[in-house]
Amino acid sequence: MLNGVFEWEKPLVELEKKIEELRRFTKEEGIDFSAEIATLESRAENLRHDIYSRLTPWQKVMIARHPRRPTCLDYIELIFDDFFELHGDRTIRDDPAMVGGIALLEGRPVTVIGPQKGKDTKDNIARNFGLPHPEGYRKALRLMRQAEKFHRPIISLIDVVGAYPGIEAEQRGQGVIIAENIRQMSFLKVPIICVITGEGGSGGALAIGVGDRILMLENAWYSVCSPEMCAQILWKDTKKAVEAAQSLCLTAQDLLAWKIIDEIIPEPPGGAHRDHEAMAMTLKEALLRHLQELEARPADELVAKRLDRYRQIGVVW
Amino acid sequence: MLIVFWGKQKYVTIKPQETSSGPVADGLWTRCPSCSSLLYTKELTKNLNVCNRCSYHFRMGAWDRVKHLLDSESFQEMDRDLEGGNPLGFSGYEEKLANSREKTGLTEACLTGEGRLSGYQLVFGAIDFGFIGGTMGTVVGEKVCRAFEYALAKRLPVVMVSAGGGGARMHEGILSLMQMAKTSQAVERHSQAGLLYICVLTDPTMGGIYASFASLADVILAEPRALIGFAGPRVVEETIRQKLPSGFQRAEFALNNGMVDAIIERKELRKVLTRLLLYHDGGGRQSC
Numbered sequence: 105m106l107n108g109v110f111e112w113e114k115p116l117v118e119l120e121k122k123i124e125e126l127r128r129f130t131k132e133e134g135i136d137f138s139a140e141i142a143t144l145e146s147r148a149e150n151l152r153h154d155i156y157s158r159l160t161p162w163q164k165v166m167i168a169r170h171p172r173r174p175t176c177l178d179y180i181e182l183i184f185d186d187f188f189e190l191h192g193d194r195t196i197r198d199d200p201a202m203v204g205g206i207a208l209l210e211g212r213p214v215t216v217i218g219p220q221k222g223k224d225t226k227d228n229i230a231r232n233f234g235l236p237h238p239e240g241y242r243k244a245l246r247l248m249r250q251a252e253k254f255h256r257p258i259i260s261l262i263d264v265v266g267a268y269p270g271i272e273a274e275q276r277g278q279g280v281i282i283a284e285n286i287r288q289m290s291f292l293k294v295p296i297i298c299v300i301t302g303e304g305g306s307g308g309a310l311a312i313g314v315g316d317r318i319l320m321l322e323n324a325w326y327s328v329c330s331p332e333m334c335a336q337i338l339w340k341d342t343k344k345a346v347e348a349a350q351s352l353c354l355t356a357q358d359l360l361a362w363k364i365i366d367e368i369i370p371e372p373p374g375g376a377h378r379d380h381e382a383m384a385m386t387l388k389e390a391l392l393r394h395l396q397e398l399e400a401r402p403a404d405e406l407v408a409k410r411l412d413r414y415r416q417i418g419v420v421w
Numbered sequence: 422m423l424i425v426f427w428g429k430q431k432y433v434t435i436k437p438q439e440t441s442s443g444p445v446a447d448g449l450w451t452r453c454p455s456c457s458s459l460l461y462t463k464e465l466t467k468n469l470n471v472c473n474r475c476s477y478h479f480r481m482g483a484w485d486r487v488k489h490l491l492d493s494e495s496f497q498e499m500d501r502d503l504e505g506g507n508p509l510g511f512s513g514y515e516e517k518l519a520n521s522r523e524k525t526g527l528t529e530a531c532l533t534g535e536g537r538l539s540g541y542q543l544v545f546g547a548i549d550f551g552f553i554g555g556t557m558g559t560v561v562g563e564k565v566c567r568a569f570e571y572a573l574a575k576r577l578p579v580v581m582v583s584a585g586g587g588g589a590r591m592h593e594g595i596l597s598l599m600q601m602a603k604t605s606q607a608v609e610r611h612s613q614a615g616l617l618y619i620c621v622l623t624d625p626t627m628g629g630i631y632a633s634f635a636s637l638a639d640v641i642l643a644e645p646r647a648l649i650g651f652a653g654p655r656v657v658e659e660t661i662r663q664k665l666p667s668g669f670q671r672a673e674f675a676l677n678n679g680m681v682d683a684i685i686e687r688k689e690l691r692k693v694l695t696r697l698l699l700y701h702d703g704g705g706r707q708s709c
Contacts, residue, residue: 269652269660274670275678279651283636286605306589307601307632307651314602328589328598328629333656338591352594353509364595411606415566417599418559
């Protein structure tokens, strides 16, 4: 990848640049290139369809990890009218790899949580590359319990390759807190909408991923672990990640077929990083639609349906 | 205080605690991987697979757990016929399943059933490391779930002996991950009815099994030196690029960090479970 452009989309990006130049030329010089522009536009459209409708699982993984892909805080800023961030797990510290707070969605208060990746190297170091420690998950749980107390729906925006594998994380019970989050989320008496916006890796994603609606962006991935880790564990070779991505069936299209997710949220052509605003508006529309459906239901019915949903996964007997 | 060293190498090989899942079956003698003593295999088996010199705990199969912990002839296996396929079409998975079935005599990595422990009626489950590392796919998830649902319906306590080396099973992808949610929910529904659940963490209990039903027991016991944690030690070492402190993720580490209630030697386990069942008046309830 060079300057945020993947190898496979180079011809398209070059064509788009050419169109842009002609447009500028038209404007600045007053010469009419509309016929040429139209021809190139239609060629670009075909190329776009050609390239983006045939993405391999590994290409999708690359798109999901694009450095300019919108992060949790980007979505919060673009989708919600207002956001007040709440910090800390009340036990050890505030984990910058997990953010959360109260936001207004078209005027209605909701609780939003999600792992936060950095924008650049410095930010990424501060955010621990978006890999939460146990205290991050504990903060998320605290905010979700608070949401239940005040009858606020929960929106979980998930983009995490996994829970942080470190000495302190193990000391503070990474496994225990993930289990605790899964257990408690399953029984919360408020609507929960989870969106896999980028990466959904392992228990680190599921710990904030139990809900009434699971939505997934078109190029996001979600699986038992990252392709690299799968390749490492099964074949002791991280270079086989491409093969692992294929084998794991981790794309949104696979997961919809398995009924693990409810809906695929389409991304702008080429991926969410190419148009943050358009992506956020599509997601906002979906959130409002699902929330309206869920809020019409009594809390007990919500929980019963949620449990039933998970109970059915993997039952083929 | 933990002493850590900055390693210069990117990858460091960790010496596994042992090379096979149990004492070498074909030999008269077994070498203890901890103290290197040569042990008479028959004696070792009689001693519950514990080295009589250094009390190193070898791994134990699921059926051996039943024999060790439950009253003789009391165990009735449940859901033995539950067999899964290869939902993702993962290459080589069918062969792996077939080999594991032949090697362990089990249909899947988890053995569940109803039995008695010192006269107390209960639901018992054990994970067998010999079956694809004791990992959880859809069948293990379903069996654990059904065990808790059966216990809830019959108002019985549950005792689980876990040993899920790799946690959630790779070969079933997202379906394995979802078993973490499914089993956690079954545990919670059993718990909400006021019923007792005791989990014994044995070597190794990691990943998705540790981060779901194994962590959610009322009382969590561990065998000495059992590897317990979320991320595997190799993954941790490669991430932080440091040598891991000695004893990292062992049962004693988990106890010091507040993750388990007590470390119990294998020869004491039955007695301790009996005491705990007694304190809870059997752990079940006569009426609701």
